[in-house]
Amino acid sequence: MREVSSQVIVDTVARLCMEANYYLGDDVIKAFEQGLQKEESPTGKDILNQLLKNAQIAKNENIPICQDCGFAVVFLDLGTDACVKGNIIEAVNEGVRKGYTEGYLRKSIVSDPIRGKNTGDNTPAIIHTTFIPGDKIKITVAPKGGGSENMSEVRMGKPADGIEGVKTFVIDRVLRSSANPCPPIVVGVGIGGTFEYVAFLAKKALLRNVGERHPDPFYADVEKELLQSINNLGIGPMGLGGRITALDVFIETHPRHIASFPVAVNINCHVARHKSAVI
Amino acid sequence: MTDAIRIKAPLTDDDVLKLKIGDSVLITGKIYTARDAAHKRLFELAQKGEKLPIELKGNVIYYAGPAPTKPGYIIGPAGPTTSGRCDPYTPTLLAHGLKGMIGKGVRSKEVRDAMQKYKAVYFTATGGAAALISKNIKAVKIVAYEDLGPEAIRELEVDNFPVIVANDAFGGDLYQEGIKKYKR
Ligand code: SF4
Numbered sequence: 001m002r003e004v005s006s007q008v009i010v011d012t013v014a015r016l017c018m019e020a021n022y023y024l025g026d027d028v029i030k031a032f033e034q035g036l037q038k039e040e041s042p043t044g045k046d047i048l049n050q051l052l053k054n055a056q057i058a059k060n061e062n063i064p065i066c067q068d069c070g071f072a073v074v075f076l077d078l079g080t081d082a083c084v085k086g087n088i089i090e091a092v093n094e095g096v097r098k099g100y101t102e103g104y105l106r107k108s109i110v111s112d113p114i115r116g117k118n119t120g121d122n123t124p125a126i127i128h129t130t131f132i133p134g135d136k137i138k139i140t141v142a143p144k145g146g147g148s149e150n151m152s153e154v155r156m157g158k159p160a161d162g163i164e165g166v167k168t169f170v171i172d173r174v175l176r177s178s179a180n181p182c183p184p185i186v187v188g189v190g191i192g193g194t195f196e197y198v199a200f201l202a203k204k205a206l207l208r209n210v211g212e213r214h215p216d217p218f219y220a221d222v223e224k225e226l227l228q229s230i231n232n233l234g235i236g237p238m239g240l241g242g243r244i245t246a247l248d249v250f251i252e253t254h255p256r257h258i259a260s261f262p263v264a265v266n267i268n269c270h271v272a273r274h275k276s277a278v279i
Numbered sequence: 280m281t282d283a284i285r286i287k288a289p290l291t292d293d294d295v296l297k298l299k300i301g302d303s304v305l306i307t308g309k310i311y312t313a314r315d316a317a318h319k320r321l322f323e324l325a326q327k328g329e330k331l332p333i334e335l336k337g338n339v340i341y342y343a344g345p346a347p348t349k350p351g352y353i354i355g356p357a358g359p360t361t362s363g364r365c366d367p368y369t370p371t372l373l374a375h376g377l378k379g380m381i382g383k384g385v386r387s388k389e390v391r392d393a394m395q396k397y398k399a400v401y402f403t404a405t406g407g408a409a410a411l412i413s414k415n416i417k418a419v420k421i422v423a424y425e426d427l428g429p430e431a432i433r434e435l436e437v438d439n440f441p442v443i444v445a446n447d448a449f450g451g452d453l454y455q456e457g458i459k460k461y462k463r
Contacts, residue, residue: 028376041460043303043457045406047408050408050411050441051405051407051408053408053411054405054407054410054412057410057411057414058356063346063352063410064355064356064409065356065409065410066356066358066360066407067355067356067357067358067360067409068360069346102357104349105347106344106345106346106347107429108309108429118428130457144350146386147361147406149297160290176385178385179383179385179403179454180361180363180384182383182406185324189459193299214447218319232463234458234459234460234461234462236457236458239454240401240403240443240445240454241386241453241456241458241459241460242461243461255429269406269407
């Protein structure tokens with residue numbers, strides 16, 4: 001059993017909160033550059049150029065890419081041979097508190113959904129825990145903005161819907177989202193599992209890097225086809241018309257019940273933020 | 280950058296009537312931030328016929344709640360938020376003389392109709408380009424509802440603040456036109 005102090009968790013989470021909000025991934029930057037080549041709308045091109053400049057400023061000055069610094073969604077992959085001294089959940093929240101306060105990140109969480117006030121430190125985090133073999137702990141922080149999260153949806157379809165039903169649902173969801181999720185977007189799709197698990201799959205899909213295909217060639221092809229169809233919709237950067245509506249589409253799947261066909265679409269904006277560290 | 284039209288805020292009816300969907304515009308002057316929480320308060324005061332904490336006549340409201348200000352900065356990153364959340368309150372503010380709005384995303388039919396009736400314009404700024412946009416903000420002053428934190432009403436002095444006309448005073452809608460033009 002390898003011991004890890006909870007202070008290491010606190011410091012790592014704090015650092016990842018700041019880095020995710022300041023430094024846009026190279027995969028996304030590259031996708032902007034490639035999008036610029038393909039974009040036909042002059043306004044769309046202006047917007048993509050602004051996004052490139054914006055990412056550069058945020059990185060150079062260590063300031064957030066977007067004022068909405070998101071809900072702190074934290075994925076913990078815990079090695080079964082690693083043992084954290086102290087309360088790991090408290091440590092993650094302490095890390096979020098520290099990162100959002102010391103990093104000048106916006107705090108956007110209200111304590112109770114109906115009667116709440118801003119908690120003032122962006123806690124609590126949403127924590128997804130998985131156990132993995134070994135003695136390492138992998139932490140991923142993926143701050144999630146409200147504008148794009150609000151355009152997401154779970155649908156309990158019929159098994160007869162099949163893959164065509166999935167495609168129709170995803171495209172329709174993107175079309176109805178229009179300009180609201182700050183296109184160009186990244187689309188996470190979950191298929192299978194249960195009502196709550198399919199939403200998790202769609203969220204997890206957003207952790208992939210732009211350009212990274214599903215290992216199963218069947219789903220890899222569906223991802224490519226969906227990306228093409230979405231970019232044919234004409235929504236374009238910021239929804240003002242154009243070619244580049246989405247940067248990528250990622251699918252994650254899970255076995256399902258014979259009677260159920262859950263599908264989830266989790267939309268991410270172009271600030272497709274996630275940073276990881278292995279302890 | 281496509282050729283931009285320069286305008287000064289507050290706006291006159293003439294300024295508004297010059298603008299058509301798709302125009303790139305650089306705004307210089309004073310504008311006010313307000314999100315839905317502040318809108319709710321303004322709306323309730325307006326309905327009761329009470330005095331508002333800011334003058335709406337000719338003014339431009341920017342739907343934005345900035346990130347905290349880092350030492351040495353005037354303001355934190357401050358991009359637009361989704362305008363639709365203010366839609367239920369907007370026609371009333373337009374009736375009180377509001378001339379311009381800056382945000383992101385589509386507006387309701389009620390808002391678009393009221394914009395035609397009262398001659399107003401809706402601009403979109405690039406959502407998520409918050410670090411870049413904040414460079415065009417030269418001064419900031421909280422003028423109302425400080426208790427709302429990032430949602431307080433701030434008076435911003437902006438210089439060549441880059442926006443695009445998304446809905447004009449003639450019923451034009453760039454979201455609908457844009458998608459028609461580029462759909463395959
Ligand atoms: S959707 Fe994304 S880019 Fe747009 S305002 Fe929210 S966090 Fe920022």
